[in-house]
Amino acid sequence: MSGNSKFEAHRCPNGHLSYPGHPRCPECAEPQDETVDLTDRTAEVVTWTTSTATPPGVRQPNHIAIVEFDVDGDSVRAIGQLTTDGVEIGDEVRPIYADELRDPDAGIREKASQEWDGYRFEPVE
Amino acid sequence: MERVAIIGASMTQFGQRDAWIRELLAEAGEACLDDAGVSPLDLDHLYVSNMASGEFEGQTGVPNALAHDLGALPAYTQRIDQTSSSGGAGIYAAWQSVASGASDLTLLVGGEKMTHETTAEATDVIASLTHPVEYKHGLTLPSFAGLTARRYLHEYDAPRESLAKVAVKNHRNGVDNPHAQFRKEVDVETVMESPIVADPLRLYDFCPITDGSAALLFCPESEAKQYTDEYTVVSGIGGATDTHVVHERDDPTVMGAAVESSELAYNMAEREPEDIDVAELHDMFTILEFLQSEAVGFFEQGEGWKAVEEGVTDRDGDLPINTSGGLKSKGHPLGASGVAQAYELHQQLLGNAGKRQVDAEVALACNVGGFGNCVITTIMEQA
Numbered sequence: 211m212s213g214n215s216k217f218e219a220h221r222c223p224n225g226h227l228s229y230p231g232h233p234r235c236p237e238c239a240e241p242q243d244e245t246v247d248l249t250d251r252t253a254e255v256v257t258w259t260t261s262t263a264t265p266p267g268v269r270q271p272n273h274i275a276i277v278e279f280d281v282d283g284d285s286v287r288a289i290g291q292l293t294t295d296g297v298e299i300g301d302e303v304r305p306i307y308a309d310e311l312r313d314p315d316a317g318i319r320e321k322a323s324q325e326w327d328g329y330r331f332e333p334v335e
Numbered sequence: 336m337e338r339v340a341i342i343g344a345s346m347t348q349f350g351q352r353d354a355w356i357r358e359l360l361a362e363a364g365e366a367c368l369d370d371a372g373v374s375p376l377d378l379d380h381l382y383v384s385n386m387a388s389g390e391f392e393g394q395t396g397v398p399n400a401l402a403h404d405l406g407a408l409p410a411y412t413q414r415i416d417q418t419s420s421s422g423g424a425g426i427y428a429a430w431q432s433v434a435s436g437a438s439d440l441t442l443l444v445g446g447e448k449m450t451h452e453t454t455a456e457a458t459d460v461i462a463s464l465t466h467p468v469e470y471k472h473g474l475t476l477p478s479f480a481g482l483t484a485r486r487y488l489h490e491y492d493a494p495r496e497s498l499a500k501v502a503v504k505n506h507r508n509g510v511d512n513p514h515a516q517f518r519k520e521v522d523v524e525t526v527m528e529s530p531i532v533a534d535p536l537r538l539y540d541f542c543p544i545t546d547g548s549a550a551l552l553f554c555p556e557s558e559a560k561q562y563t564d565e566y567t568v569v570s571g572i573g574g575a576t577d578t579h580v581v582h583e584r585d586d587p588t589v590m591g592a593a594v595e596s597s598e599l600a601y602n603m604a605e606r607e608p609e610d611i612d613v614a615e616l617h618d619m620f621t622i623l624e625f626l627q628s629e630a631v632g633f634f635e636q637g638e639g640w641k642a643v644e645e646g647v648t649d650r651d652g653d654l655p656i657n658t659s660g661g662l663k664s665k666g667h668p669l670g671a672s673g674v675a676q677a678y679e680l681h682q683q684l685l686g687n688a689g690k691r692q693v694d695a696e697v698a699l700a701c702n703v704g705g706f707g708n709c710v711i712t713t714i715m716e717q718a
Contacts, residue, residue, distance in 0.1 A: 221371075228583060229468075229583075230467075230468045230580065236578060236583060245593065252431050254624070254690045256486065256582075256587070257482045257483070257485045257486040257587065258482065258485065258488070259478050259482045259485060259533045259535075260481070260531070260533070260534040261353070261457065261473070261475060261477065261478040261479030261481065261532070261534075261537075262530070262531055262532055262533070262534075263454060263455070263475070263477060263532045263533070264455070264458075264473055264475070265455050265456075265458050265459035265462055265473065265475060266456065266459055267473075268473030269473065272472075272473045272478070274472060274473070274478055274482065275473065275482075276482055276582045276587065282565035287582045287583065288468075288470065288582065288584040289468070289469060289474065289580075289581070290472050291472050299485070299486075299489055303435055311471045311472060311473070312473050313471055316461045317459050317463075317470075318390065318456075318460055318463050319463055319470055323470060324470065324471060325467065326471050327471075328468070328471055328472070
């Protein structure tokens, strides 16, 4: 699977947001029934790391961050690769599409079982 | 409810072993039965804690193999997989089997064979526990540690050196553990100058990849004396689960499942954090020792690092943590680690810990799966 990965937060009837989505809301166990597209929003870096001991098929070094989006006053977090090093806690980033985040043929996980494209985070100048 | 006794305990040499999973499990299982002087024919239940023998070695069905190899037929068997808290989950299952009356004699053997894989391959086997949105970005357990450590240092103004001091302390303890993978002291400078693995964490902030096995033998407390005078008691145990997706937690520096599982264990044992004399925490990464020491209530949130700086958790401190050397120097054969934590506490409570001996009547083990995804807390006491 490639080229069809969405980047959406999921919302339940009680207004709780999660990324990724789940069949039931992790906070209140209601079914989630709405999505919010995150691709055109910006987020703030909560924390970051640069991983140098990476598994088969993963770029080395791998810059990664947990980021937080503000969606109409509610926050939702996501994790993902950074496009560059030198990013700090509190920096503003935006999602940038990448058609292959790691080599689907190299790791232990069955290629067809999940998506391999998605969004990296790029600093907003 | 009747309490459950531990009447035998063993662990193999941890490290790089030639033995494969079946042999490792049998080695610890036999030694544990010998420790208690119990025949395998008397076992009602036989449990194996193991995360990934199929993925690592292509050997599944290990409980059946072990029962046959040990001569324990026709004991009921099952495998317990809770990733790297499989050992603690095995203690929970063994405790349930005896406390419920389903078994009067349960042998638990935890083990893992890992070192034949490259570090990258072994890291990927472990990373396969992650959610697809994490896995596709190349997230590994060490990278979660890097992300969390940075946030912790940032939020609580802890010096980077405080993490190094966890490694220094646990390596120092490991020197006196004949079963440990590493029996060599390190200094703060060595840790701080070691290669970066997941910034800000470096090589010496991480446990090694390890082969090994450990075992415990359980029976009702009322029947323990018929086997041995040397036994300990599981007075409290609790298990809890946190989010599968790590970034969905409200505060990345709080291990929720450790908070909740320890509350359950304290309640069952009718104990409080102040009652604990010695603890084994799951220091797969140095940062995890801070997070667990706070989550199980030993120290306030954001204060765990100060306790290490002040020597409180040293072997001669007020609350020794990881007298065994911890996963850091003893090694971390996934399914064995939680069982080996209890092995250490069993020896401490019985006064059999040799040079590592501390003064202890009540002990706590915290065994962590994933990056805090699943946690088992066990409280053990002198009989």
